[in-house]
Amino acid sequence: MPADEAGGLIESDGWGDGWGDGWGLGSLDDVGAQEGAAIGDHSAGAAALSLEPLKPILAQALGAARVVITHADALPGGSLHQHIAFDIRADGGRYPGDSAWVLRLPASDGRAPSGHGPGLERAVMKAVRSAGLPVPEVLCADDRVDALGHPFLVMRRAHGQTDSRAVTALCDAAGDALAERVGAQMARLHRITPDQVDIAGLKAPVDPDPARRRIGDLRAALDPLGGSYPALDWGLSWLADHCPDRAPYVLTHRDWRTGNLMLREGALEQILDWEFADWSDGYEDIGWLSAPCWCFTRRDRPLGGFGAWGAFAQGYWAQSGEGLDPARLHFWQVLALVRWAIIALRQGQRFRPSQGASLEFGLTAWRLPELCWEILQRTPPDGDVGQRSATAHAGMFEGLPAPADLRRAALLRMQGDARDGLARNALGLADRARRENGALLGAFEGTGNDLHAALVAQTRAWLAISNPRYLADLER
Numbered sequence: 001m002p003a004d005e006a007g008g009l010i011e012s013d014g015w016g017d018g019w020g021d022g023w024g025l026g027s028l029d030d031v032g033a034q035e036g037a038a039i040g041d042h043s044a045g046a047a048a049l050s051l052e053p054l055k056p057i058l059a060q061a062l063g064a065a066r067v068v069i070t071h072a073d074a075l076p077g078g079s080l081h082q083h084i085a086f087d088i089r090a091d092g093g094r095y096p097g098d099s100a101w102v103l104r105l106p107a108s109d110g111r112a113p114s115g116h117g118p119g120l121e122r123a124v125m126k127a128v129r130s131a132g133l134p135v136p137e138v139l140c141a142d143d144r145v146d147a148l149g150h151p152f153l154v155m156r157r158a159h160g161q162t163d164s165r166a167v168t169a170l171c172d173a174a175g176d177a178l179a180e181r182v183g184a185q186m187a188r189l190h191r192i193t194p195d196q197v198d199i200a201g202l203k204a205p206v207d208p209d210p211a212r213r214r215i216g217d218l219r220a221a222l223d224p225l226g227g228s229y230p231a232l233d234w235g236l237s238w239l240a241d242h243c244p245d246r247a248p249y250v251l252t253h254r255d256w257r258t259g260n261l262m263l264r265e266g267a268l269e270q271i272l273d274w275e276f277a278d279w280s281d282g283y284e285d286i287g288w289l290s291a292p293c294w295c296f297t298r299r300d301r302p303l304g305g306f307g308a309w310g311a312f313a314q315g316y317w318a319q320s321g322e323g324l325d326p327a328r329l330h331f332w333q334v335l336a337l338v339r340w341a342i343i344a345l346r347q348g349q350r351f352r353p354s355q356g357a358s359l360e361f362g363l364t365a366w367r368l369p370e371l372c373w374e375i376l377q378r379t380p381p382d383g384d385v386g387q388r389s390a391t392a393h394a395g396m397f398e399g400l401p402a403p404a405d406l407r408r409a410a411l412l413r414m415q416g417d418a419r420d421g422l423a424r425n426a427l428g429l430a431d432r433a434r435r436e437n438g439a440l441l442g443a444f445e446g447t448g449n450d451l452h453a454a455l456v457a458q459t460r461a462w463l464a465i466s467n468p469r470y471l472a473d474l475e476r
Contacts, residue, residue, distance in 0.1 A: 051086060053147045054103070058154070061140040064093030080107050080114070085157060100157040101139065105150045115275035117143040118153035120201040124277045127199050127251070131192055133185055134270045160262035160269040167258045168296055168305035174266040179307020181268045182261070182289075183315025190282035190320065192251035202279070204249065210281040211243045214335060221342050225349075227399020231372035231455050235338045238379040244328040249279040256285045257294045258304035286316075286324070287332025292374050293340050293367075297473070334378050341371040345399065353405035356413030359422050362401040366429060369397065369462040370470050376456050381449040397462060403433035432465045 051069050059067040072086035084103040090096055104118075116124070118141035129135045136155040143151050161167070170178060194204040207213040219236055222229065253260075254276040262270040288294070290302050290309075298305040303312045313324050348365025352358045410426035417423075463471045 049084070049105075049148070051084075051103070054154075057140055057142075057147055058088060058101075059090070059093070061154075062090055062093035062095060064090040064096070066091040070098070075102075081105065082107060102136075102155045102157045104153045104155070105148070116201075116277070118151050119143045120199075121153060121275045121277075123199050123201060124251075124274050127192065127197050128189060128274065128277075131188055133188055134268060135274070136270055136272065158262060158264075158270050160264040162259060162262050162272065164258045164296065164305070167261060167263060168298055168301070170263070170266050171298055171301045171306040175301055175303075175306040176308055176311035178261075178263070178266070178268060179303045179311040180315035182303070182307065183312040183317075184319045185268065185271065185315075186253075186256065186282075186285055186289075187316045187319035187322075189253065190250040190285070194249055194279055197251070199251075202277070205279055209243070209246045210249060210279075210284070211247070211331065211335075212240075214280070214284065214339075215239050215243070218335070218338055218342060221346075225342070225345050225399060227345070227397070229341075229345075229368075229372075229397065229399070230451075231376055231459060232338060232341055234452065234455060235334060235341075235372075235375040235379060239331065239335055239338065242331055244281075244283075244325075244331050247281040247283070247328075250282045251277060252280040252282060252285045253277055254280065254284060254288070256289050258289075258296075258306065261304075281328075281332070283325075283328050283332040284335070286329060287334075288336045288339075290329070291333050291336035291340065293337065293371060330378065334375060337371050337375045337378070341368055341375070344368055344371065348399075348401055351401045351405070351409070353401075353408045354412070356409050356411075356416070356423070359406070359409045359413055359426055362406050362409060363422060363426060363429075365400050366406075366466045368400060369459055369466045372397075372455075372459045373463060373474075376452065376459060379452075381452045403430040406430050429466060432468070436461070436465050 051072060055067045055069060059065070068089045070087045070089055072084060075083040075085055082105050084105070085100070086103060087098060087100050089098050115121075122138045122141040125135050125138050129137070136158065139154045139156065141153040145151060167178075205213060207216075215236060222232060222236070253271070253274065255273055256271070260272045261268060262272055289304050292299065292302075294304050295302060296305040301307055302309060309324075317323060344364050344367050347361045349361075350358060351362035351365065406426040407430035410420075410423035410430070413420050413423040460471070
């Protein structure tokens with residue numbers, strides 16, 4: 001079973017930029033008040049979708065005599081789903097008159113998203129809302145394709161902002177207040193246990209140890225990818241040697257990061273995207289939110305780039321009565337980095353040199369040197385690494401998209417916009433790779449301390465190619 005189907009891995013909608021300005025507030029183009037308007041995804045080549053079949057489903061869910069769709073448009077952002085914001089006018093029922101909703105469907109490229117289907121996600125969100133967390137109300141969900149040609153989920157639309165840059169911009173003014181609120185809500189989620197709440201379809205795991213279960217998931221996801229990734233092998237070995245004591249299973253979000261927090265006037269409005277929720281150690285959520293890949297440039301604010309540990313811990317303790325365990329936290333932060341590195345590699349497999357639109361996937365894979373650097377910095381050699389070894393490799397990251405292919409896709413993309421930032425980044429990377437070809441091909445071998453030193457040196461050389469600004473920031 002693939003790791004994502006087993007609940008061990010996720011694909012990501014990007015690096016935490018959310019859905020533009022939230023669920024389309026203030027950004028929708030009026031498509032007219034006619035019934036049955038056809039809605040197209042903003043990505044190129046997406047087929048138009050008629051919302052006409054949705055009207056009787058909405059009417060039944062609302063208990064309304066009649067529903068008219070008055071306004072609709074696709075929302076930007078998201079590589080695993082397409083989101084359509086729409087307004088309705090209902091005759092009677094639970095929400096008579098005008099109301100606003102979001103329809104979520106699989107991505108327009110036809111690739112089925114990983115994670116739970118809409119039905120199970122709805123059950124999770126219902127349980128979480130019952131526990132008092134700010135979660136979107138789900139009106140209806142269907143795992144079948146009978147009505148719209150896709151599985152779908154309809155949620156109440158909220159007003160707010162999910163762009164990660166906007167969230168991190170709050171850090172100096174209101175970041176600690178947000179961190180305390182996030183800590184309290186996360187602790188409230190972690191009070192839900194398998195023996196207290198029965199969520200239909202979310203089975204209690206057989207493996208009694210959530211940490212070792214996740215290591216197995218990651219290894220199962222990495223092995224089929226091909227390529228040579230000794231720094232990830234090092235990280236997985238370190239995780240196996242440093243597993244914390246077995247923790248009880250609790251309900252976790254498993255993608256709790258800045259881009260899945262909706263804010264309104266600086267306050268937490270909603271927690272989004274529950275399709276990866278699972279029973280796990282609660283520290284999986286804490287480690288994911290505080291992993292450096294989600295802090296952006298604000299390393300002084302380790303909680304998602306917006307908050308400080310003290311504020312988060314205060315909010316978490318107020319709801320759970322538990323302090324934070326540094327060793328357990330360290331383990332789950334390393335695991336988060338390895339997990340995101342594997343996600344980046346999987347995203348890279350979606351890159352197509354002949355498609356400029358897929359350039360983001362190729363560049364996401366090239367974030368791997370940054371992630372490996374962070375992994376290696378957090379896993380120095382100790383008494384347990386003597387048996388770790390690596391034979392000679394053609395390159396640290398030989399499975400990444402070829403720089404020449406990135407260049408080709410970038411030139412295609414720039415035909416539409418010569419100022420395209422992603423394309424310019426890809427051209428710069430390709431040029432640096434051509435000049436520093438030796439760093440791409442260097443071979444090494446070693447054991448224990450020598451292996452770690454060799455991995456650090458090689459990763460540093462790759463960082464100079466993939467993201468010299470990242471390397472410069474580290475050296476400041």
